[in-house]
Amino acid sequence: MGTLTNETLLEMQRRMLRIRAFDERASKMVKRGHIPGTVHTSIGQEAQVVGATMALRDGDYMSGNHRSHGHPIGKGSPLGPLMAELVGKATGVCKGKGGSLHLADFAVGSLGESGIVGSSIPIAMGAALSASVRGTDQVALAFFGDGAANQGVLYESMNLSGVWKLPVIFLCENNQYALSTPAHTVTSGVIADRAAGFGMPGVRVEEGQDVLAVHDAVSEAVARARAGEGPTLIEVVTYRYNEHSEGLRLGTDYRPADEREAWLKKDPIQLFREHLQGIGIAPAELDALEAEVLAEVDDAVAFTDASPYPEPSVAFDDLYTDTEYAA
Amino acid sequence: MTVMSFLGAIGAAQREAMDADERVIIFGEDVEANVYGTTGGGKTRSDKGDFVQMYGRNRIRNTPISEESMVGAAAGAAMTGLRPIVDLSYSSFLYMAMDQFVNQVAKNRYMFGGQASMPVVFRSAMFYGLNTGAHHSDRPYPMFMNVPGLKIIVPSTPTDAKGLLRTAIDSDDPVLTFEACILWGAKEDVPDEEFWIPLGEARTAREGTDVTVVAISSSVPEALAAAEALAASEGVSVEVIDPRTLVPLDRDAILRSVHKTGRLVVAEPAHRTCGAAAEISAHIAEEAFGVLKAPIVRVTAPDMQIPFSPSLEKQMYPTRHTIEAAIRRVLDLPASSEASQHAAATA
Structure with a gap:
């Protein structure tokens, strides 16, 4: 942990801006029919994503969920292959075979998103097992939501990683809704408190829109993991601004009318911009950063537009390492 | 060794x-x-x-x-x-x-x-x-x-x-x-030394010329016993193929054998519907229909749960007797009294 340099702080803001700009563009592209299928954005949750990913190092692992564009971006993935994947182009990070729901960028330790809620949690634990058996000091972080917090596999994984003292962080992104279902109506007790039953620290970050608060909590858990002291459960309270998925039109307004407005007032990017200005970063520098990021997203879209769609034969490779598809 | x-x-x-x-x-x-x-x-x-x-x-x-x-x-x-x-x-x-x-x-x-x-x-x-x-x-x-x-x-x-x-x-x-x-x-x-058997290569457990029996897992020794019994009693030559791996499946080995014998029985201990035997039968029906001299016969467990009592469970899986009955059927041989008695329960 220690004191973060201005360079690191600006990088945090850059990555939050990237996630925001990437997902806002993706949202538009879905609505215009440029992105097929479905897309879940992290808009509003940027502090929680970047606070966590920037507490990791190169070589560390993470697994994600259906709302996971932000995770590889937060870990440093270039935007072009991610956007190309969303559109289904040959240059996509998964060759166009994963799409928004299955982004993975192994180059930055992103072991993949899972469209099945909770399903990727033991994958991160397995990466932590691998690091532990191989004797490296790598750690792994499992991102999951408040919905996945009620999947049994989370508790199997917390138990097993506790027994084996694995270097893994279970990070619950509590955006307070599982699609339309308010978390408090389906969750008994406090998610972070469940850690106590497994003999591991449980931390609830109430100020989940504050990137530094998240970064502090995750950094502490990462330090414990690297020191061989085992897993930690962290629950970060946050909020998604958009619908569960882009284009979704629910018949009932399941969120109170003024709730979103209240959360917009503590927007993570705006809050952190004010913090950066408070420590002497010039507004012009921050404006320039925002412009740079928008240009990056423009470049990612241009890269995507210029990329071909995959050849039909691509649908029939990558299943096995050595066996041809048998019709 | x-x-x-x-x-x-x-x-x-x-x-x-x-x-x-x-x-x-x-x-x-x-x-x-x-x-x-x-x-x-x-x-x-x-x-x-x-x-x-x-x-x-x-x-x-x-x-x-x-x-x-x-x-x-x-x-x-x-x-x-x-x-x-x-x-x-x-x-x-x-x-x-x-x-x-x-x-x-x-x-x-x-x-x-x-x-x-x-x-x-x-x-x-x-x-x-x-x-x-x-x-x-x-x-x-x-x-x-x-x-x-x-x-x-x-x-x-x-x-x-x-x-x-x-x-x-x-x-x-x-x-x-x-x-x-x-x-x-x-x-x-x-063998005492290290050795590797490739995935996707069937083993011919017994060579024969009159009928091919593709047998899986514990049905392999049962099929071999049926083959020996029929060789002794009827002079029939049964080829037994053990695929050993189901994915990938050595479809060519099965196809070659059926081209040689013109008859196919598939035996496995799994349920009948959508089993490995169903897949193998469908493959041969698609690829070698013209060489078949008789309909393909499957010998499988029925689409039924497995009961506890030994007297009930013993009838659920392919045995040398049910496999022998199937071989007799594809060869148009009369049913042996012993085999048909055992086979009746799972027909």
């Missing part, structure tokens, strides 16, 4: 793989105590050959009874540099981890465009025929054949068990091995 049991051969393959590659680890329920006889050489921890003593608890790990997280952890470990062997003991326990098998283990390499491979082996035993009731008697390999991305092996001899498992462990793809417990005690000479 050493006379090895089926379980001893599995243990030998695991030991050789552990010795050859430090990325290989074994975890599962009760592996430290060598409960199933494949992770140790003796009866006590201090005996020579005990896996915990040889490899330590970093590489031999007991787990809680948590199949879903065990399978997911193996997938995550396999994508990041290890080559785990997961001992799931009973094959019906695999259902507890179905999401991990279907959504993670089988799909990740494909979904992520080949960015990572999945070198992992899941071992499980099929406890059918041993009066363990409906929850422990499953033969679920056809269910997993329906999941692209998994490889599936079903050895029927100690030699195949050793050679196929070693290939599975060294494979960069996920392999599920289904081991029939009623074969555990089978013994034969097995």
Whole structure:
């Protein structure tokens, strides 16, 4: 942990801006029919994503969920292959075979998103097992939501990683809704408190829109993991601004009318911009950063537009390492 | 050569793989105590050959009874540099981890465009025929054949068990091995040295010219017994083919044999609907209809749950008698009184 340099702080803001700009563009592209299928954005949750990913190092692992564009971006993935994947182009990070729901960028330790809620949690634990058996000091972080917090596999994984003292962080992104279902109506007790039953620290970050608060909590858990002291459960309270998925039109307004407005007032990017200005970063520098990021997203879209769609034969490779598809 | 049991051969393959590659680890329920006889050489921890003593608890790990997280952890470990062997003991326990098998283990390499491979082996035993009731008697390999991305092996001899498992462990793809417990005690000479049997290569267990019997797992010795009986009583020449691996399946070997004999019986202990026998039959019907001299006959377990009572259970799986009755049918031979009596129950 220690004191973060201005360079690191600006990088945090850059990555939050990237996630925001990437997902806002993706949202538009879905609505215009440029992105097929479905897309879940992290808009509003940027502090929680970047606070966590920037507490990791190169070589560390993470697994994600259906709302996971932000995770590889937060870990440093270039935007072009991610956007190309969303559109289904040959240059996509998964060759166009994963799409928004299955982004993975192994180059930055992103072991993949899972469209099945909770399903990727033991994958991160397995990466932590691998690091532990191989004797490296790598750690792994499992991102999951408040919905996945009620999947049994989370508790199997917390138990097993506790027994084996694995270097893994279970990070619950509590955006307070599982699609339309308010978390408090389906969750008994406090998610972070469940850690106590497994003999591991449980931390609830109430100020989940504050990137530094998240970064502090995750950094502490990462330090414990690297020191061989085992897993930690962290629950970060946050909020998604958009619908569960882009284009979704629910018949009932399941969120109170003024709730979103209240959360917009503590927007993570705006809050952190004010913090950066408070420590002497010039507004012009921050404006320039925002412009740079928008240009990056423009470049990612241009890269995507210029990329071909995959050849039909691509649908029939990558299943096995050595066996041809048998019709 | 050493006379090895089926379980001893599995243990030998695991030991050789552990010795050859430090990325290989074994975890599962009760592996430290060598409960199933494949992770140790003796009866006590201090005996020579005990896996915990040889490899330590970093590489031999007991787990809680948590199949879903065990399978997911193996997938995550396999994508990041290890080559785990997961001992799931009973094959019906695999259902507890179905999401991990279907959504993670089988799909990740494909979904992520080949960015990572999945070198992992899941071992499980099929406890059918041993009066363990409906929850422990499953033969679920056809269910997993329906999941692209998994490889599936079903050895029927100690030699195949050793050679196929070693290939599975060294494979960069996920392999599920289904081991029939009623074969555990089978013994034969097995090469002492390391050897690998390729996945996707059938074994001709008996050469013949009149009819092809493709037999799977414990149906292989039953088919061989039926073949011997018919050779003696009717002078019929039966070819028995053991595919050994169901994914990939050696379709060419089966096709070649049917071209030679013109007749096909398929025997397996799994349920009838959508089983391996159904897939093999469909393949031959599509590719070799013109050479068939008689309709294909399947000998399988019925689409019924497995009852506990020995008097009820014994009629559920293919036997030498039901296989003999099927062979007689495709050859248009009169039913033998003994075979038809046994066959009547499962017809």
